[in-house]
Amino acid sequence: MIEKQKAVFLDRDGVLNKELGDYVCRVEDFKILEHNFKPLKELQERGYLLIVITNQGGLAKKWYTEEILMEMNRQLKETYEQQGISLSEIYYCNHHPEYNGKCLCRKPGSMMLEKAVARFNIDPSKSYFIGDRERDVLAGEAAGVKGILIDSDQPISEVLELIK
Numbered sequence: 001m002i003e004k005q006k007a008v009f010l011d012r013d014g015v016l017n018k019e020l021g022d023y024v025c026r027v028e029d030f031k032i033l034e035h036n037f038k039p040l041k042e043l044q045e046r047g048y049l050l051i052v053i054t055n056q057g058g059l060a061k062k063w064y065t066e067e068i069l070m071e072m073n074r075q076l077k078e079t080y081e082q083q084g085i086s087l088s089e090i091y092y093c094n095h096h097p098e099y100n101g102k103c104l105c106r107k108p109g110s111m112m113l114e115k116a117v118a119r120f121n122i123d124p125s126k127s128y129f130i131g132d133r134e135r136d137v138l139a140g141e142a143a144g145v146k147g148i149l150i151d152s153d154q155p156i157s158e159v160l161e162l163i164k
């Protein structure tokens with residue numbers, strides 16, 4: 001049997017890029033938080049996969065397009081790649097209950113995590129979810145992953161000791 005992997009799941013807005021108080025709608029407002037390169041590189045070196053899980057209900061509201069989101073995510077992956085850090089996948093939910101109906105993926109739903117767990121053969125009990133909202137922690141816990149709540153834009157280095 002193939003050995004299971006461990007992962008640190010990451011919310012996007014307020015964790016990997018600057019929180020604006022609402023959806024990031026323009027590529028020029030997408031500011032990557034450079035203070036997290038070092039701690040995330042350390043986690044990668046400790047054997048954790050890094051996987052992004054993000055609610056993008058602004059798509060349902062048509063505040064920005066899927067193409068704009070893809071460009072932000074491409075910049076995120078590329079910038080991390082330049083630091084020698086691989087973001088294995090970026091999962092996003094493009095639903096919003098008041099616009100295009102309920103879904104199972106929007107956090108606090110856990111379907112995006114469960115997809116990642118299946119695809120990357122992850123052991124949830126050895127994995128973590130770092131987010132800046134209660135719903136991130138709830139989504140993690142629903143998938144059997146330990147949740148770590150940070151303040152928006154708080155450096156991950158400050159919670160690194162919680163990850164064994």
Ligand SMILES: [Mg+2]
Pocket residue numbers: 011012013014015131132133
């Ligand atoms: Mg967030």
Ligand SMILES: [Zn+2]
Pocket residue numbers: 093094095103104105106
């Ligand atoms: Zn969804």
